[in-house]
Amino acid sequence: MEKLLVAKVSNEIDVLMRVSGIIRRKGFSMKSIHMEQATENQANLKIMLSYQDKSVDQLMNQIKKYNDVYEVSIV
Amino acid sequence: MEYTGAEIVLNCLKEQGVNTIFGYPGGAVIPLYDALFNYHQDFLHVLTCHEQGAVHAADGYARSTGKAGVCFATSGPGATNTVTGIATAYMDSVPLVVFTGQVPQSLLGRDSFQEIDITAVTFPITKYNYLVKSIEDLPSIIREAFRTAMSGRKGPVLIDIPKNIFTAKGEYITISMFTEGKKTAPVDDNLLWEAVKAIDVSKKPVIYAGGGVIHAGAEPELWELAKKASIPVANTLMSLGCFPMNHPLSLGLVGMHGHKETNLAVTESDLIIAVGARFSDRVIGTKDKFAPGARIIHIDIDGSEIGKNKEVDFPLEGNVKDTLKALADKVCEKDRSRWLSSIRSLAPKVKQQPDAFSPANILALAQRIVGTDSIIVTEVGQHQMWAAQYCRVDSPRRFLTSGGLGTMGYGLGASIGAQIANPDKKVLHIAGDGSFRMNCNELATVSKYRLPIITLLFNNGSLGMVRQWQDLFQEKRYSQTDLTDDVDYMKLASAYRLNGAKAENLAQLREALFKAISSEKATIVECMIDKETGVYPIVPPGMPIDNMLTGR
Incomplete structure (x- = not known):
């Protein structure tokens, strides 16, 4: 299954490491990843997730917890 | 007023009410320790033998008081030595703020002496971490670090500070008190009432209490709920002490080495009320056979725990203390003495030899x-x-x-x-x-x-x-x-x-x-003692918890 994760995040590389790190640890694969500065402090992050037999809600709940992730959803 | 970065760190700690620091000096934190020399009346600094010991000590301080533990370590090996201690605190949701020194910014990324990218190393074992990039950010980062460590589900935070930031000068204005972290939204009223109904109709309920009860200081509310509705309380390793063990409703340890009657009570129960617990494999044994006939209420402040290891029927995401209070207020008073005595009858008759060195x-x-x-x-x-x-x-x-x-x-x-x-x-x-x-x-x-x-x-x-x-x-x-x-x-x-x-x-x-x-x-x-003395009961790994070996 493939789904697009869209997030508003802090405009720092750290957040990319945190988010990609948890995606890896929960056993998901990525098809593509794109991060682009939106404002001085914010960036838009888009990741195409690929997975089987997993709950994407669990992953979302983890990602939501980071201080530098402001909004996250699955499109 | 202008202060050095090192002084700002110490002033911020004072502002957070910190008076004890566990640590170990080294090259990158020499300016921090130099400033500490002037602040010796404000802090007891406990010098350990190894940074791992310092983090465990900060952890013991935090667990025994409920306050955040604070630790100093130098860059490189000092920082990597903290890793096991930080991971220990992370897994048990213990609030720590760990300060590590870092090589000066001009030497970052050059494999300099005692340089290690400790923020990258600790991404998966901290609730949050920071590499301080400018002295202007320092006070707000430290305040946010304490807020993060202490709010919601608690946990360790690491702040990595390059040496030149300790010596740089910056503005610092005292803030009088600890600012509260963001409040957790209360549990939805409809969900709460459904859980109340489930408790009221349950004939064989068990409270499965986890460390979250203690982190939330929710022992009085747990007591109220258990007492009012006569619900026995099983403990995880992390929640021992949250309910007095000499009380008839106390079932003690559950799980791999849980008491026989406790594991059997959970297995036979028709309703599990999990409170600040995370359905660890050491507690549930195997997911599908854990309390197979029970509906499950799960109260946790961390939404990512709900449904992670076990599907639940009543997800109550929110502050454990408030949620327990609300449940205790709403449930009906019940006498469940039949259920309680049937649990008691499951307890093995142990013949302890009074003189054995067991x-x-x-x-x-x-x-x-x-x-x-x-x-x-x-x-x-x-x-x-x-x-x-x-x-x-x-x-x-x-x-x-x-x-x-x-x-x-x-x-x-x-x-x-x-x-x-x-x-x-x-x-x-x-x-x-x-x-x-x-x-x-x-x-x-x-x-x-x-x-x-x-x-x-x-x-x-x-x-x-x-x-x-x-x-x-x-x-x-x-x-x-x-x-x-x-x-x-x-x-x-x-x-x-x-x-x-x-x-x-x-x-x-x-x-x-x-x-x-x-x-x-x-x-x-x-x-x-004899090395043949084992721990019993033991549930073989991956087996349901009613499948206990009770001795050789």
Whole structure:
């Protein structure tokens, strides 16, 4: 299954490491990843997730917890 | 006013109410320690022997007080030495703020002397971490770090500060008090009422209490709910002490080494009320056969725990204290004496030999002499499980143990932190010889600060828990679990100018403990036990928890 994760995040590389790190640890694969500065402090992050037999809600709940992730959803 | 970065760190700590720091100096933190020299009236800095000991001590301080533990370490090896301690705190949701020095910014990324990218190393084991890039950010980062460590589900935070930021000057304005973290939204009223109805119609409910009860300070609310609706309380390792064990509703430890009647009660129950617990594999055994006939209410402040390891029927995401209070107010008063007596009838009739030098008798005697209000700190292994099974823990923050990570070597450092934080309380450090060897260098810290910690050292000359698994599940192929008797622990104690006593029976143990108490000096009481003594019951890994081996 493939789904697009869209997030508003802090405009720092750290957040990319945190988010990609948890995606890896929960056993998901990525098809593509794109991060682009939106404002001085914010960036838009888009990741195409690929997975089987997993709950994407669990992953979302983890990602939501980071201080530098402001909004996250699955499109 | 203008201050150096080092002074800003110390001022921010004062502002957060911190008065104790555990740490170890080194090149990158020389400016921080230089500033500390001027602030010696504001802080007790406890110098450990190793940074791992410092983090475990900060952890023991935090677990025994509920405040955030604070730790200093230098860059490179100092920082990497904190990793096991941070991971231990992370797995058990213990609030810590760890400050590491870093090479100056001009040397970052050049593989400079003692440079390690510690923020990258600790991404997966911190709740959050920071590499400070400018002195202007320093006060707000420190404040946010404490807020993050202490709010919601607690956890460790690391702040990595380059050396040049310690010496740079920046503006700092005192803020009088700790700012509260963001409030958790209350549980949805409809969901709450559904849970109340489920409790009211349940005939065989069990509360499965986790460490979150203690982190939330929700023991009074748990008590209210359990009392009002007559619901028995099973404890995870992390929640021991959240419910008085001498109360008839207390079921004690559940899970891999849980009591027989407790595991059977959970398995037979028709409603599990999980409170601040996370359905760890060591508790549930196997997911599908854990409380197979029960509906499940899960109360947790961390939404990512709900449904993670076990599907639940009533997800109550929110503050444990408020949610328990709301449930306790709404549920009907009930008499469930039939359920309670049927649980009691499941308890095995144990024939304890009163004179045997068994773990149960050793721990009972030690608690009788040292006092049940002492703080028990354990290492990891058989002795830890015996302590969890046999010690009576009636109040919270009195049983400190590495539950999630299972860190051998945790106990001595944590005992130091607990004793520093609670000078008027007795600290009973329960250890096995394997765990004790891992970080016994911290005996020097015990000696330096004259901490009257009593170490109860279970010496069976082996790595007992792994040996027991080899005995039961590897056809007695005892691969690398024999420690032999190559260490004289009494000489080791005296090398650190501490007292030591060896006990081979209960009479010797009694004498050794009385002597230890009256000397008010740290004492290692070495109990010689048989390596064939196992921890029972044990649920074989991956099996349902009603499938217990109760002895050889």
